Amino acid sequence: MDLVLVLVLVVVTIALVFDFTNGFHDAANAIATSVSTRALTPRVALAMAAVMNLVGALLGTGVAETIGSGIISPPGGANGLAVVLAGLIGAIVWNLITWWFGMPSSSSHALIGGLMGAGLASATQVHWTVIGEKVALPMVLSPLVGFGLAYVAMLAVLWIFRSRPYQRTMRRFRWLQTVSAAAMALGHGLQDAQKTMGVIVLALVAGGLHEGTSIPLWVKLAAATAISLGTYAGGWRIMRTLGRKVIELDPARGFVAETVAASVLYSTAFLFHAPVSTTQTITSAIMGVGATKRLSAVRWGVAGNIAVAWVLTIPAAGTVAAGLYLVLNVVLP
Template structure:
């Protein structure tokens, strides 16, 4: 096996690993609100999101073309395809770190930051098409969350004034609608984030001389990227789902329906235009807007932490990408192996730290905060439960809700 083929294979594997982390990191985008309101059971929600992510990833390739042929100079990347691996290393580590803290940061910006840092170290600033970065990445990142948030706020305000959402019939209708709207967010997420890995793999295939410049992703690239993000979504990403569903605003079904619908429209429109934006930013803006539209309290301290993570995602991932690019490009095959080992060590350390206080489908709604250190607050560190225990608790809550009206009538 030649050194170029070895690097291409390694980059493809790393890209699929990133796609997996993207899936579990962003699964909360589609399903956090429906899980928080009880419209969908947690495990059923992530299974549905996983399937629809795979379907969505196969519907369009506009975003993939933006990444593979629009952001960077293909001719310069062909001289050192190792830089793509370096960029992926920065993105993967940032995704895992923000998952550890339960912060819904942007996987997209982590990827772009890692790649930009890696390309700049290896080829200089001329390797990046800054005009495309500004028009396809930065401006949509600023505008899309604001538009989605304003739309969700208006839709929520109308729902609470026109639809009598407190009635039992309206609650049932909104929950049913939320199942549909959450499914559409998952489908839209696949059309956006699923394509980013396709673009990276296509980029390295062109750089290695295994694909013609300007061509779209191969069918097997589309299938592999869709499957990877689907499997990642099914794994849950429960730590971030707790923050999105419980830590920002208290969500009711009308809010969730309004937020999901707004997010779907914004994501699908952006994907059609080839904007490589962050679905996390859009969905967070929609949830925040729904809280404002309802007039409920917003946990601004949580949003401040999320906003800080948004601001530092691209530069931090860029620094890691730059460092690993220097190692990989200067060291050749040995440098590439060193980057792989550093990536594995960093990932294992983060996963080990997360295991101290595990969050999964059984305890995702038990608290508003994600614990990282060794704290003993029982509300925050409740042990995960089995599927049977969760079912019995849900059955008990349902029986209690049926008995309450009977007691009130008797009184």
């Protein structure tokens, strides 16, 4: 079999493995708050999140096209496929490391960092303008927007329901969390599954099997299925961090955090085609609703550790990917 075709098959397989790890790494993003408030049982929440991830993955292609053509432009043939493969493995390694330590880092930024690192190591063209506008700027703004909107929205909810019976109100918000958790899972599929679609198309183009940035139907279905299966597998370590360690959430705060985070994901995907981090968005929203209790209610030490993982994600994944590319460049003919 032709080496290029073999590499295409390997890259597509590894991309779907990354998609699976993305699903179980980020399962907590969608359901940690609803599980921690006992709005949903863990298995019911995971099943619902898996279905909504599948649906969300099929709703658009804007983010996929940004990843597929806007981060790097690898050359055709085996060398270009080695760049994509190294980028994927760099992202997977960082996902597994942060999952092991229960740190909710960004799978999106791990993938982007991996592609950038492999691109730099191979002297591949890196699109710095696109990265600045659609990666760096949203990376800074989305957590700030998530925190600010969640804080303001929670204050509004507290004022509106200030004279209502607490237990009855919390029970109703617990029901509403089923809807907000589903919305968050839909947003995760809309954002994260599309990133894998973009990488697969990048590999197909490098292998001479596809032209342009359009996403074939089989690529959409494969990526959507992989992330859904990964989501159902669950990411319990990170779920404990988001659901309990940052702050103890009540159903009202869980509902507001999920609703705000989902809104940010939808707007960035549909309006700007920007691959934002679902992890950063939900984590910052959780901090925002938590700060309405009092600033000390948020465990800022845990939040600081999460922030360190965020900062390290792109350079760490990029370093692993760059090293792997150098090895592949020696091994491949």
